[in-house]
Amino acid sequence: DKFDSKGSGAKGDKGRGKGARPATSWSGGPAKDGAPRGERIGRSERGSGGWGNEPANEIGARKEEPDAMPMVGAKTVQQIEAEMLIAKLSSKGEMSTDKANKTPLEAKGSHCEVKKHSEIGCAVVTMESESAREVVMKLAIHKRADREQDNEGKERRPTISIGDVQVQLRSHVDKANKVEIKTDIFVAWGRQAEKATPLSPGVIAAAFDDLFREARKEMAATFQDAVILPSNGAPSAPRYQQPLGSGPPPPPPASPAPQLIPMQQALLQQQMAQQPMQQVQQQQQQMQQQQQQQQQPQLQQQQQQPQLQQLNPQQLQQQQAAMFSLMQTAAASAAAAATGTPLTPQQLQQLQQLTPQQLQQFQIASQQRQQQQAQMALQANPQQAQQAAAVMAQAAQHA
Incomplete structure (x- = not known):
C-alpha cells in the first residue's frame, strides 16, 4: 500500500506534478518549418527524456509525417510586387504610344x-x-480636272495626286487666333486612305517642292510670252503665238524706225496727212533729178581730165586755140543777139563747124559765165543783172 500510495501519491505523481492541473490547449498556427502545430498538454511530448506517457516510437512516427499542402490561390509578396510592376510598366507603354500617335511627324524640303x-x-x-x-x-486649282460646283453651290477644293492618294488643299487657320496663316496649306486625305497607303512627311515635302518648281516654270513662261525684254531693258510688244494648223506663219516684225524728237514726229504726221502719196513720190523724183544734174559737170570734168593728160603739148595748144575761138564766137553771137545785128557769114560758118562735144562745152562755159555775171550784177545792180541774164539766155538759145 505504501508503494502504491507513493506511486500514486506525491512521489509517484512527481513526474506529472503540475500536469494534474487542467491542461490548456492552443493552436498557434504553422510552425517555423510550415507544419501545423497540434494540441499539446504541458511537457508530456518530450520523448526519450521520459516526460510524457506516449512511447518514443509513436512520437518519432508522428514527426516523420509529410508536411501539409499550402493554401490554394495564395500569392506571396514577391509575386504581388512583380504583378504591380508589370502593370505599371504596361500602363506607361500605352501612354507613350498614345502620345507618340498624337505628336506630329516633321520633314523639311527645299521650299x-x-x-x-x-x-x-x-x-x-x-x-x-x-x-x-x-x-x-x-x-x-489649274490642275484640277473637274471644276464644277457642288449641289450646295460651293466650289470644290483643289486636289492633287501624291502617288496613288488624292489630297485636298485648303488654307490653314490658326485655332487659337482664328486667323489665316498666309504661308500654310492644310492637306487632308482621310483616315481610311492613311491606313491603306500611309504618306510619309518626306514624300509630301518632295511633292510640294515639285509642285512649286512646276508653278515657277509656268509663271516664267507666261511672263516671257507676255513681254519680251530687248537688250536695252525696254519692254516691247507682246509676242504673237499662232495656233497649230491655222495657216502659214505671220511675217516677221519690221525693224524699228529711227527715233525722232516728238515735235518732228508730229510735223511729219501732219505733212503726210496733208499730202497724198503721189505728190510725195513726185517730190522725191525731182530731188533725185536735181542731184543728178548737179553731179553731171563733175562727172564730165572727171572724164575729160584723163583725156587732157594723154594729149601732147601741140594738141593742147590746138585745143586751147579752139576754145579761144569758141569763146570769141560765143561773145560775138551774144553781142549780135543783144544789139539785134545779124552774124557775119564767117561767124555762122564757125558755129556750123562745131562738133557736138564742142557745143556741149560751149553751153557749159556759157552757163558758168552767166552765173558769174549774174552774181556780179546782183552785187552791183539787181535790174542790170536780170537784163544780162536774159541776154545770155537768148544767146545760148541762138547758139
Whole structure:
C-alpha cells in the first residue's frame, strides 16, 4: 500500500506534478518549418527524456509525417510586387504610344516644311513665302480636272495626286487666333486612305517642292510670252503665238524706225496727212533729178581730165586755140543777139563747124559765165543783172 500510495501519491505523481492541473490547449498556427502545430498538454511530448506517457516510437512516427499542402490561390509578396510592376510598366507603354500617335511627324524640303499627324490623314505644309504658297494653290486649282460646283453651290477644293492618294488643299487657320496663316496649306486625305497607303512627311515635302518648281516654270513662261525684254531693258510688244494648223506663219516684225524728237514726229504726221502719196513720190523724183544734174559737170570734168593728160603739148595748144575761138564766137553771137545785128557769114560758118562735144562745152562755159555775171550784177545792180541774164539766155538759145 505504501508503494502504491507513493506511486500514486506525491512521489509517484512527481513526474506529472503540475500536469494534474487542467491542461490548456492552443493552436498557434504553422510552425517555423510550415507544419501545423497540434494540441499539446504541458511537457508530456518530450520523448526519450521520459516526460510524457506516449512511447518514443509513436512520437518519432508522428514527426516523420509529410508536411501539409499550402493554401490554394495564395500569392506571396514577391509575386504581388512583380504583378504591380508589370502593370505599371504596361500602363506607361500605352501612354507613350498614345502620345507618340498624337505628336506630329516633321520633314523639311527645299521650299517647304511638313508637319503630319499620324493615323489622322492630314498635315500642314508651310511654304517658304506667301508668294510661293499662292502660286502652288493656283497651280493646284489649274490642275484640277473637274471644276464644277457642288449641289450646295460651293466650289470644290483643289486636289492633287501624291502617288496613288488624292489630297485636298485648303488654307490653314490658326485655332487659337482664328486667323489665316498666309504661308500654310492644310492637306487632308482621310483616315481610311492613311491606313491603306500611309504618306510619309518626306514624300509630301518632295511633292510640294515639285509642285512649286512646276508653278515657277509656268509663271516664267507666261511672263516671257507676255513681254519680251530687248537688250536695252525696254519692254516691247507682246509676242504673237499662232495656233497649230491655222495657216502659214505671220511675217516677221519690221525693224524699228529711227527715233525722232516728238515735235518732228508730229510735223511729219501732219505733212503726210496733208499730202497724198503721189505728190510725195513726185517730190522725191525731182530731188533725185536735181542731184543728178548737179553731179553731171563733175562727172564730165572727171572724164575729160584723163583725156587732157594723154594729149601732147601741140594738141593742147590746138585745143586751147579752139576754145579761144569758141569763146570769141560765143561773145560775138551774144553781142549780135543783144544789139539785134545779124552774124557775119564767117561767124555762122564757125558755129556750123562745131562738133557736138564742142557745143556741149560751149553751153557749159556759157552757163558758168552767166552765173558769174549774174552774181556780179546782183552785187552791183539787181535790174542790170536780170537784163544780162536774159541776154545770155537768148544767146545760148541762138547758139
